[in-house]
Amino acid sequence: xxxxxxxxxxxxxxxxxxxxxxxxxxxxxxxxxxxxxxxxxxxxxxxxxxxxxxxxxxxxxxxxxxxxxxxxxxxxxxxxxxxxxxxxxxxxxxxxxxxxxxxxxxxxxxxxxxxxxxxxxxxxxxxxxxxxxxxxxxxxxxxxxxxxxxxxxxxxxxxxxxxxxxxxxxxxxxxxxxxxxxxxxxxxxxxxxxxxxxxxxxxxxxxxxxxxxxxxxxxxxxxxxxxxxxxxxxxxxxxxxxxxxxxxxxxxxxxxxxxxxxxxxxxxxxxxxxxxxxxxxxxxxxxxxxxxxxxxxxxxxxxxxxxxxxxxxxxxxxxxxxxxxxxxxxxxxxxxxxxxxxxxxxxxxxxxxxxxxxxxxxxxxxxxxxxxxxxxxxxxxxxxxxxxxxxxxxxxxxxxxxxxxxxxxxxxxxxxxxxxxxxxxxxxxxxxxxxxxxxxxxxxxxxxxxxxxxxxxxxxxxxxxxxxxxxxxxxxxxxxxxxxxxxxxxxxxxxxxxxxxxxxxxxxxxxxxxxxxxxxxxxxxxxxxxxxxxxxxxxxxxxxxxxxxxxxxxxxxxxxxxxxxx
Numbered sequence: 001x002x003x004x005x006x007x008x009x010x011x012x013x014x015x016x017x018x019x020x021x022x023x024x025x026x027x028x029x030x031x032x033x034x035x036x037x038x039x040x041x042x043x044x045x046x047x048x049x050x051x052x053x054x055x056x057x058x059x060x061x062x063x064x065x066x067x068x069x070x071x072x073x074x075x076x077x078x079x080x081x082x083x084x085x086x087x088x089x090x091x092x093x094x095x096x097x098x099x100x101x102x103x104x105x106x107x108x109x110x111x112x113x114x115x116x117x118x119x120x121x122x123x124x125x126x127x128x129x130x131x132x133x134x135x136x137x138x139x140x141x142x143x144x145x146x147x148x149x150x151x152x153x154x155x156x157x158x159x160x161x162x163x164x165x166x167x168x169x170x171x172x173x174x175x176x177x178x179x180x181x182x183x184x185x186x187x188x189x190x191x192x193x194x195x196x197x198x199x200x201x202x203x204x205x206x207x208x209x210x211x212x213x214x215x216x217x218x219x220x221x222x223x224x225x226x227x228x229x230x231x232x233x234x235x236x237x238x239x240x241x242x243x244x245x246x247x248x249x250x251x252x253x254x255x256x257x258x259x260x261x262x263x264x265x266x267x268x269x270x271x272x273x274x275x276x277x278x279x280x281x282x283x284x285x286x287x288x289x290x291x292x293x294x295x296x297x298x299x300x301x302x303x304x305x306x307x308x309x310x311x312x313x314x315x316x317x318x319x320x321x322x323x324x325x326x327x328x329x330x331x332x333x334x335x336x337x338x339x340x341x342x343x344x345x346x347x348x349x350x351x352x353x354x355x356x357x358x359x360x361x362x363x364x365x366x367x368x369x370x371x372x373x374x375x376x377x378x379x380x381x382x383x384x385x386x387x388x389x390x391x392x393x394x395x396x397x398x399x400x401x402x403x404x405x406x407x408x409x410x411x412x413x414x415x416x417x418x419x420x421x422x423x424x425x426x427x428x429x430x431x432x433x434x435x436x437x438x439x440x441x442x443x444x445x446x447x448x449x450x451x452x453x454x455x456x457x458x459x460x461x462x463x464x465x466x467x468x469x470x471x472x473x474x475x476x477x478x479x480x481x482x483x484x485x486x487x488x489x490x491x492x493x494x495x496x497x498x499x500x501x502x503x504x505x506x507x508x509x510x511x512x513x514x515x516x517x518x519x520x521x522x523x524x525x526x527x528x529x530x531x532x533x534x535x536x537x538x539x540x541x542x543x544x545x546x547x548x549x550x551x552x553x554x555x556x557x558x559x560x561x562x563x564x565x566x
Contacts, residue, residue, distance in 0.1 A: 001467065002489070004503045007044055010514050020216050022449035023148020025458050029518045031466075038145025038153035045518060046445075048466035050156065053441050054135050056187050056463065057158050064180040066131040066160055069117065071110045073137055077103030079112045083417050092140045106139035111410075111436065114161040115418045122432060124423045125165045129173060133160030135441070147216065149442040150402055156442055162435040165422065167411065170433040174409055177437045181210055181405055188444060189461030191451055192404065195221055197232040207408045210439075211401030212447035221401040222383055226394030233398075234302040236383040239390045240346040241294075243274065249352050249366035251335065256363045260330025262295040265354060265363060276354045277347060277367070279332040281316040281324075281339075284308055288316055288324050289375075292334060292343040294350065297381040304342065307378040331356040335364055340375035348377060402447045408436040458519030459540050462564045467500040469557060470520040472511045474527035476503055484550065485526050491554060497561065516540070522560060524553065539564075 001008075009030045017034065018024040026032045031046030042050055058068065077095065080086045086093070094106040107113075114132065121127050135158045142153050149155075162173040178194075185192050190212050197209040209232060211221050220233035231237075259268050266273050276295030281288060282304070289308070293299050305313045321329065324339045333355030334341045347353075352366045364371075387396045412431035415421065420432045445464075452459040462468060469492055473485045485501060492499040500520065502511045508527070515523050525536040535553055538545045539560065548556050 001044070002501045002503055004505070010517055018148055020147045020150070020446075020450070021453055022150070022446040025449055025453060025517070026148065026445070029458060031518075032149070038142055038151070040149065040152065040154075040442075045466040049445055049460070049464055050441055052464040052466070053188060053444050054156075054158070057184055057439055057441070058135065060180045060184045060187075061133050061158070061160060064131070064176055066133045069132050069134050071107070071113050071117075071134050071136060073107050073139065075105050075107050075110075075113065077105050079116075080105060083112050083414065085112075089140075092142065094139045094141050108138055108140045110134070110136075110159055111161065111414050112418060114159075115414050115420050115434075118161075118163050118432070119420055122163060122420065122422050125425060127422065128432070129162065129164045129169055131160055131162040131173065131177075133158060133437070147218070147446070149446040151218065152442070155440060158437075158439040158441065160437040162437070163420075164433045164435075165424070165430070166433050167409075170409060170411075170435050174407065174435050177407055177435065178208070181407065181437070181439075184439070185210060185404070185444075187463050188448060189452070189463060190404065190444065190447055193221060193223065193230045193399075193401070195230045195232045195401075196235050197406065207406060209403050210405035210407075212404050212444075212451065213399050214402050214447060214450040215400060216450060217400040217402040219401045219403055221399045223397055223399055224389040224392060224394045225397055227389060227392040229389050229391040229394075231383075233382060234300065236396075237390045238345075238379050238381055238383045239388045240344070240349075240379065240381075242349045243346075243351070246351055248368050248370070251364045251367045251371055253357055253359075254363055254365055255361065256331075257361045259361070259363065260328070264330075266295075269354060269363075269365065271354055271365075275350075275352070277333075277350065279334065279356055281321055281329070281332060282313050283316050283320055284310045284313045288320055288339050289313075290332070290334060290337065290339050290341045291380060292341065292347050292355075293381050294344065294346045295354075297344065297346065297384075299344075300380055300382045303378070304380045307342065307376060307380060325358045326360075327356065327358045328360045331358065331360050331362060333357055333364060333367070334372040335367060337372070341372060342376045342378070342380065343369075343374055344380045345377060346381070402443060402450065403440070404443050404447050405439040406437075410434040410436050453519075456513070457517035460519040460521060462521045462561065465498075465519065465521050467498045467520050468561060469497055469499040469522045469524060470515050470518075471499060471501045471524045471526065472508070472515060473501065473503050474508045474511075474525060474530075476505050478530075481526050481530055484530070488524070488526075488553065492557065495554070495558070497557065521564065522557060524557070 011028045015024045015027050030043055033041040096104050138157045145151055164170040192210050192212050195209050197207045222231045222236040259265050262276055273295045278293050278295050280291045280299055337358055351368050354365050355367045357364045385398050415432040421429045424430050449458050489501040521540050523538045533550050534547050536547050
């Protein structure tokens with residue numbers, strides 16, 4: 001790519017409508033352009049990076065034995081109705097009508113279509129295993145697109161689906177894909193962690209996320225300071241505290257005027273927060289449930305939903321609360337209430353604690369488990385920094401993360417709902433066992449930049465950079481410099497080394513600034529010392545800054561690339 005006659009630009013003004021560094025640098029470097037909220041154009045350099053990432057993904061998927069396909073983005077609405085996922089996606093699904101008033105959607109995901117494809121092949125157990133994938137666009141009507149390429153309404157995703165005869169064979173495929181994912185992200189140069197996660201709208205039995213560790217991100221990564229424990233905050237198990245036993249007292253009703261929060265209670269009654277129990281009320285699949293946690297803890301709705309085997313949970317409204325009590329939200333408790341009560345594990349070790357009395361402006365002190373009926377018990381709280389690691393006993397700490405990939409063990413969820421069966425060796429019909437494996441290509445771009453940048457711009461790893469080498473021509477009027485620059489440009493490209501030549505009629509300072517901004521790994525400057533037979537080589541990561549003979553430059557570039565790859 002020669003910049004003098006290419007579509008190339010950079011922006012020197014401040015970017016005001018991007019929230020994160022990656023979005024700002026991609027826009028300033030002319031790699032992407034926002035067209036509307038959550039929707040971006042990919043310009044030549046940005047598209048090359050995206051394609052380099054996709055090439056790595058495609059290479060490792062093919063090595064793992066998967067076959068590439070291409071799925072349509074326009075999907076008949078009835079297909080999602082059959083799988084029961086139309087309601088699961090709700091308002092996040094783009095819907096439209098054709099000229100005959102038939103219902104269509106823009107694909108947010110493609111499980112249903114992959115099952116339809118698999119039906120063409122699968123008849124008996126002899127037709128498996130196999131794994132098929134695509135790299136294509138997805139559409140989701142995000143309520144709040146943000147963070148540049150991290151949360152958008154249109155995005156490119158690699159999604160793969162494996163088909164096996166049973167859970168045991170799916171586990172083999174799942175592990176193979178996990179290894180392939182490790183290789184992909186290692187090749188991209190991303191610092192990532194694999195964390196356990198909620199299966200969400202995808203469903204299934206198991207989910208793990210590949211999270212890029214960054215200073216920004218919507219996900220909280222739960223990590224241990226001593227071992228390799230890692231989890232998403234939504235599903236991280238808590239090794240709950242055990243509180244000191246003491247003689248049980250009889251509960252006592254006390255007047256607590258105006259006390260509506262745990263903070264109000266501890267200030268009014270002069271009690272430790274760990275002697276209080278927080279009562280929250282939920283609508284769980286249409287039934288009103290009370291959930292109890294220690295006053296210092298936050299309830300985890302994902303855990304509560306899973307403990308109860310529920311499809312949907314949401315905080316109860318005032319009208320729903322009135323079906324079980326006339327008390328206000330600030331005075332709720334488990335005593336003398338006609339509702340199912342779920343308690344966290346920690347609460348089982350508490351005694352003589354404070355709860356609401358189901359009477360506005362009143363609370364009970366010295367409440368114990370014996371004073372009410374318990375419907376269910378489990379881990380329903382968020383893990384916190386400083387908690388004990390459930391794996392080794394170390395201390396928990398948090399990091400932010402960008403989800404760049406995920407893998408799911410779907411089990412037979414989709415095969416049963418969509419009628420994907422096979423005949424086993426005994427001629428009995430069984431549902432196919434499935435796995436699902438996704439990667440967000442643009443999210444990978446954003447994550448790489450969040451982890452690799454400085455005050456001057458992007459620092460691309462060699463494997464995904466739009467060009468490995470950038471040649472800066474200091475004096476475009478010097479004929480000998482021009483000839484050598486073009487000759488070197490041709491030689492490097494002919495060797496398979498992607499090279500860019502900045503031969504624009506611009507000041508050298510502008511060229512240097514642009515080269516730093518777009519982040520090419522290696523910069524060659526043909527400048528003042530050219531007359532002495534010398535040129536400058538500098539790497540964007542700052543590790544190399546040297547002057548070499550013009551006769552040695554190609555071998556030196558090859559050596560630098562070899563070292564960077566190793």
